Amino acid sequence: MHITAGQKNGRVLLRPLGGVGEIGKNMMAVEYDDAIFIVDCGLTFPGKDAPGIDLVIPDMTFLRENSRRIVGLFITHGHEDHIGALPYFLKEFQVPVYATRFTTALAEAKLQEHGLRLPKGSRVVRPGETFNVGPYRVLPFRVNHSIPDSVGVALWTSLGWVVFTGDFKFDYTPVDGEVTDIARLGELGREGVFLLCADSTNAERPGVTGSERTVGPALERAMALAERRVFVASFASNVHRVQQVIDAAAACGRKVAISGRSLEQMVTLAVEHGYLKVPAGIMVTVDEAAKMPPHKIAIVTTGSQGEPLSALSRMARGDHRQLQIQAGDTVIISATAIPGNEKDVQRTIDNLYRLGAKVVYGTEAKVHVSGHAAQEEMKLMLQLLRPRFFVPVHGEYRMLVQHAELARQVGVPAERIQIVENGQVCEVTQNRIRITGTFPAGEVFVDGLGVGDVGNIVLRDRRQLSEDGILIVVVGLAKTTGQVVAGPDIISRGFVYMRESESLLEEARARVLSALTGRNGNGGPVTEWSTIKSLVRNALAQFLFDKTKRRPMILPIVLEI
Amino acid sequence: MHITAGQKNGRVLLRPLGGVGEIGKNMMAVEYDDAIFIVDCGLTFPGKDAPGIDLVIPDMTFLRENSRRIVGLFITHGHEDHIGALPYFLKEFQVPVYATRFTTALAEAKLQEHGLRLPKGSRVVRPGETFNVGPYRVLPFRVNHSIPDSVGVALWTSLGWVVFTGDFKFDYTPVDGEVTDIARLGELGREGVFLLCADSTNAERPGVTGSERTVGPALERAMALAERRVFVASFASNVHRVQQVIDAAAACGRKVAISGRSLEQMVTLAVEHGYLKVPAGIMVTVDEAAKMPPHKIAIVTTGSQGEPLSALSRMARGDHRQLQIQAGDTVIISATAIPGNEKDVQRTIDNLYRLGAKVVYGTEAKVHVSGHAAQEEMKLMLQLLRPRFFVPVHGEYRMLVQHAELARQVGVPAERIQIVENGQVCEVTQNRIRITGTFPAGEVFVDGLGVGDVGNIVLRDRRQLSEDGILIVVVGLAKTTGQVVAGPDIISRGFVYMRESESLLEEARARVLSALTGRNGNGGPVTEWSTIKSLVRNALAQFLFDKTKRRPMILPIVLEI
Secondary structure (H helix, E strand, O other), rough: OOOOOOOOOOOOEEEEEEEEOOOOOOEEEEEEEEEEEEEOOEEEEOOOOOOOOOOEEOOOOHHHHHHEEEEEOOOOOOOOOOOOOOHHHOOOOOOOOOHHHHHHHHHHHHHOOOOOOOOOEEEEEOOOOOOOEOOOOEEEEEEEOOOOOEEEEEEEOEEEEEEEEOOOOOOOOOOOOOOHHHHHHHHHHHHHHEEEEEEEEOOOOOOOOHHHHHHHHHHHHHHHHOOOOEEEEEOOOOHHHHHHHHHHHHOOOOOEEEOOHHHHHHHHHHHHEEEOOOOOOOEEOOHHHHHOOOHHHEEEEOOOOOOOOOOHHHHHHHOOOOOOOOOOOOOEEEEOOOOHHHHHHHHHHHHHOOOEEEOOOOOOHOOOOOOOHHHHHHHHHHHHHOEEEEEEEEEEHHHHHHHHHHHHHOOOOOEEOOOOOOOEEEEEOOOOOOOEEEEOOOOOEEOOOOOOOOOOOHHHHHHHHHHHOOEHHHHHHHHOOOEEEEEEEEEOOOOOOOOOOHHHHHHHHHHHHHOOOOOOOOOOOOHHHHHHHHHHHHHHHHHHHHOOOOOOOEEEEEEEE | OOOOOOOOOOOEEEEEEEEEEEOOOOEEEEEOOEEEEOOOOOEEEEOOOOOOOOEEEEOHHHHHHHHHHEEEEEEEEEOOOHHHOOHHHHHHOOOOEEEOHHHHHHHHHHHHHOOOOOOOOEOOOOOOOOOEEEEEEEEEOEEOOOOOOOOOEEEEEEEEEEOOOOOOOOOOOOOOOOOOHHHHHHHHHHOOEEEEEEEEEEEOOOOOOOOOHHHHHHHHHHHHHHHEEEEEEEOOOOHHHHHHHHHHHOOOOOOOEEEEEHHHHHHHHHHOOOOOOOOOOEEEOOOHHHHHEEEEEEEEOOOOOOOOOOOHHHHHHHHOOOOOOOOOOOEOOOOOOOOHHHHHHHHHHHHHHOOOOOOEOHHHHHHOOOOOOOOOHHHHHHHOOOEEEEEEEEEHHHHHHHHHHHHHHHHOOOOHHHOOOOOOOEEEOOOEEEEEEEOOOOOEEEEEOEEEEOHHHHHHEEEEEEEEHHEEEEEEOOOOOEEEEEEEEEEEEEEOHHHHHHHHHHHHHHHHHHHHHOOOOOOOOOHHHHHHHHHHHHHHHHHHHHHHHHOOOEEEEEEEE
């Protein structure tokens, strides 16, 4: 590619819609020369603070209001936190999608489930080959990560290169031989990187992450030592891990079965596109595996995060339809727990031990490495690119702070480093970087079929219901006189077990009746609904708190008869 | 003490009421010669799986049914998971309580809040001095742990010593100079340990834990580097940690303020009993601290677990009444997150960084060491005591398995090691150890004032409510005819936001009405209440699932008018 030194005016605006100041739902809108280029479109799986919510996607209000200026969406790799919101995005925005071959295959599979297709103009990109999108010259470059065909992306502007690393690490001996394109990164650095946005996930970890290839010998050792069946739990999308499990099994004379729908789909796709090499005759079905001698079998499965419905968790609880863990089986947890999942993973391990399995897990076992750069690799990226301005991305706030500190250590002046959070507009000109404003960038909850219909009020109700339950008071009032003609009836759920609390509820009922018949008030019946409801609430809230020290939701229901 | 070799028959029964196969609510009933001796009486703070529950205590049904055979309760140390259920225990069982001086002081403070006292016959015990309880000769022995005055306890029986380590580690340079009594442990080993029950908490950690004293220099270094105020978050009960914070502050010319009610109480008690040495003039109030130059102040606070209501979390959110975190302040997290608390701790750290604080945390910072033995210390304990039989306790199942493996490594034959779980009866005779039965040992939930009135049904309701909310259908039926004379009215909470879902709820209402007026049924009105309720549920459940893919609790309420 031939680069001409551009004019040095103009500006770049960054608007993170997600993934900056948090882990998950990565989405960055870049604006240059009035054209908006989007990098990634991810989702988050919510924690226990958002009960009942299935997914969280970025709030796309800003894009909606500026949809005509969007020139394209680039996806760096196929993990859910970078690709997962694509169906929701494409229902609103018909812009070309750019991604490498495997990422495109994953995107298409995902869109198919939603009855969607990639928009016209979308294209499969090749690392190292540039193409034009609006005013941008776009260069995807190879990076190592825990899913095949991952790339970062560099955008040429009149100010120099604007580089997004995507999720990355430096793996000098990757399983597929595709190394992060260090030479190209050095070249970008020489040509002039105006702005770098780099992955901060492991900014708290000193040293280097280590090669994916180091996992292979550990897997093989564990399999060689195993006297009976071996189960390996991993992320479905970690195709190179699956490759190493298959290779280790082959070396140990074991056949391989795949358990778990997401894993089956991923393996099929990876084989089809040439990302997974399966020796002839090694794969068997789960049913076939069940009939083979235990020392001849390795089973790859999902559930490395202790997800209650995953294959491994069900095996650990003894309620998997086809596979039962037997005493002497070996289970390898080839992953680490994502923060928030620790207890679920530990519970799964405990249950496996209860069934008599040998469990191989934890850092000592060396059966897992991260897909993200540690501190020394982050410094290498910074030294290769030597950016004029630096914005740490993909990480919770403390990780961004650590990454910023690393940038200072390698010589980026503090005033050229900017920590940005979701919803902040970051303006970068030739001379300075700063936050110039904000835009709407909250969380949009997906619950069942609803997108955005569950908001903070509903979640607040769910949390209150989960803490102390609900007490429903039903009363029928005569339309004309306002006299109590039916009830009050009291029903509770999640508050106390009703059969064992009859006297409490009976007293509560008496208090409501007394409040409503006006004996405590101005002598006559009350007819204003809102007054009636607050009378009921007042009569009960303090009484129940005094008796139980709990604050259930109190829901008065008045029927006019 | 003079030991005579006893007869070699008889048996010991272990009945763990808690703390074995789980972390928390440690309570072990030992039975020998028909007399039940209890070691510890702890509680658990429940996880997010038990919403609204304040505390979990052991199910004491077995004790209730055998109360006349209980001869005493021994408490090894003052942590809540060993002492916390004492008030609930003493409301039912008036047996003598044995504990060291500081543990007794903590017990008395706790009982006072419940309007209780230690029963007659209770006594303060001294490590190394034996006393008799029923058929047992009892020997408390000094151990190191993260609270002062911790001990293990050995019981002499005709079979030899039965030893409970309590929570322990080997600290050769403890802050208070009180080392785990290695010599005495060796002596017990020489005299003959029949059965050892040892702490398994850190059985997954290789190496040794390290001395509490190593934390002091790291604290002092962080304080010396700090240009403004220093906050140190720690567990209130870790008196030696507080001592080291005070010493580091003194060395750096800083005054010390205490923030947080539990910490103030603990410091008062520790000073009063001589466990905390405070240089004259160093302590100031939080209000005084606020007026002093920032580099002259260190503030000890609670909230190392990110507890939302703790002093530190409130400061991090900017809603603490007296203390605001300012840019340039240093916050030292002198603790590690208990499993399940990781996200809360991380959120607190993120918020502190957002306020511009420097945060010192994590293993690299060396500002925390565990209070529990790691693998090499566990082996040392096993080698000192050389027990005939071994039962790993205090730990989740996988930790018990690891600890059992360590015992095998140091030479305890596999058939003399028994993993026991809460609710299992473990019988140990001269020749063998085995599980001989079970007893009721579930969890008793404390919610507000209620002890045990919230059970699994209520919790199941709370979880369902928190996932998808509730939909209440109220209908008034004429007593005589069964005709609908009021409603149906539909109210929802935690399901959908009602104002934005009017058409959905209107259609739901129509479906209920149609079901009740019998148009879909046998032509006439229905009068059986249970039939009416299931008609309503059936009419709605599938309809709502099809429309929303959610399954709210559906609660039909029928008023007879």
